[in-house]
Amino acid sequence: MATLELKNLRKTYLTEEIIKGVSLSIEDREFVVFVGPSGCGKSTLLRMIAGLEDISNGDLLIDGQRVNDIEPGHRGLAMVFQSYALYPHMNVYKNMEFGLKLAGMPEAERREKITAVAKTLQLETYLHHKPGQLSGGQRQRVAIGRAIVRNPKVFLFDEPLSNLDAALRGQMRVELASLHRKLGATTIYVTHDQVEAMTMADKIVVLQKGVVEQVGSPLELYHHPRNMFVAKFIGSPPMNFLPATLIGREHSSSIIEFASGSSMHVPVYSSAVAEGSKVTVGIRPEHIEVVEAGEGSGKVEVVERLGALTLLHIRLANGQLIVVQTDGSDTSEIDSRVGLHLPSEHCHIFAEDGLAFEALNRHPLAA
Numbered sequence: 504m505a506t507l508e509l510k511n512l513r514k515t516y517l518t519e520e521i522i523k524g525v526s527l528s529i530e531d532r533e534f535v536v537f538v539g540p541s542g543c544g545k546s547t548l549l550r551m552i553a554g555l556e557d558i559s560n561g562d563l564l565i566d567g568q569r570v571n572d573i574e575p576g577h578r579g580l581a582m583v584f585q586s587y588a589l590y591p592h593m594n595v596y597k598n599m600e601f602g603l604k605l606a607g608m609p610e611a612e613r614r615e616k617i618t619a620v621a622k623t624l625q626l627e628t629y630l631h632h633k634p635g636q637l638s639g640g641q642r643q644r645v646a647i648g649r650a651i652v653r654n655p656k657v658f659l660f661d662e663p664l665s666n667l668d669a670a671l672r673g674q675m676r677v678e679l680a681s682l683h684r685k686l687g688a689t690t691i692y693v694t695h696d697q698v699e700a701m702t703m704a705d706k707i708v709v710l711q712k713g714v715v716e717q718v719g720s721p722l723e724l725y726h727h728p729r730n731m732f733v734a735k736f737i738g739s740p741p742m743n744f745l746p747a748t749l750i751g752r753e754h755s756s757s758i759i760e761f762a763s764g765s766s767m768h769v770p771v772y773s774s775a776v777a778e779g780s781k782v783t784v785g786i787r788p789e790h791i792e793v794v795e796a797g798e799g800s801g802k803v804e805v806v807e808r809l810g811a812l813t814l815l816h817i818r819l820a821n822g823q824l825i826v827v828q829t830d831g832s833d834t835s836e837i838d839s840r841v842g843l844h845l846p847s848e849h850c851h852i853f854a855e856d857g858l859a860f861e862a863l864n865r866h867p868l869a870a
């Protein structure tokens with residue numbers, strides 16, 4: 504049982520503030536993913552939780568107890584690193600045993616634990632191998648095993664799969680997700696890969712420049728991004744953005760006009776944005792419909808056939824390139840002209856400062 508509470512956590516290196524007041528509640532058994540571009544501070548935040556970095560300001564609570572000044576080894580956490588950090592001269596068994604020995608666990612108990620964990624992770628036949636004799640995926644499993652045997656309250660993962668090739672990463676993603684279901688331990692997982700975040704998280708925390716941009720379930724972030732940053736970061740290929748002007752409102756819809764002169768009603772509304780303001784319309788590649796070429800059509804520049812899906816890169820009259828996802832049976836040819844239909848229920852509108860209209864009418868950080 505472990506809950507975590509981050510209260511306005513801050514981290515300053517010399518004069519630069521890297522973590523700028525992060526507040527967050529993590530529930531027992533929750534799988535939380537910190538995601539964001541390189542340098543946004545996600546590893547620093549994880550290391551502050553682990554106790555490997557001092558907290559400059561704010562409070563960190565584990566199970567309601569303030570742990571800012573508690574040594575890493577006494578916080579009940581176990582961390583798995585990107586680099587595995589295994590002892591190269593020790594075999595798999597000894598790597599897993601090391602921490603238990605330090606903690607003074609009797610030998611019989613150590614053996615029992617390691618045997619059980621090796622079985623869970625399918626490492627039984629490798630217990631006498633040194634890390635150098637193992638594949639990347641096996642090494643990562645040993646690193647995870649070493650964390651599990653300690654029976655921590657909270658697992659911390661720092662980009663554990665980024666050294667693996669794509670196929671193995673996909674496989675380990677599934678293994679980690681099922682391991683989490685089995686162990687039920689509260690988990691915090693750092694990655695810059697939004698696919699990992701979407702597929703594994705109960706709750707995603709999107710960070711940018713040391714600030715939380717949004718917290719929500721994968722589908723909340725996908726359907727209701729709070730701003731253009733989250734909209735662009737979550738979803739692959741990313742959302743398309745088209746410049747437009749807000750020309751009016753009707754009931755709870757906004758009327759927007761594109762540079763081409765065409766206009767549409769979008770069923771989102773904000774009282775905070777004046778008519779005549781520049782806005783951005785966002786629509787995901789999978790929501791745009793290809794129709795017969797007509798007014799406002801575009802030219803197909805690149806076709807990526809992925810088997811089940813086809814991605815069309817289409818040049819619009821204003822020079823902008825957008826991406827449209829269609830199905831595998833799409834027969835569009837390069838240089839052909841196609842028309843595009845943007846279903847209004849799938850359109851997002853962002854104000855000039857990047858905030859979604861939806862979010863402007865809601866509580867600041869809620870999805």
Ligand SMILES: Nc1ncnc2c1ncn2[C@@H]1O[C@H](COP(=O)(O)OP(=O)(O)OP(=O)(O)O)[C@@H](O)[C@H]1O
Nearest residue numbers: 516521539540541542543544545546547548694695
């Ligand atoms: N010990 C340090 N001294 C000074 N600055 C640091 C230190 N550690 C990290 N930083 C800075 O803090 C910022 C956040 O780094 P951090 O490693 O947390 O980012 P990240 O989001 O995990 O990035 P990545 O995905 O590239 O690992 C970066 O600008 C980095 O240069």
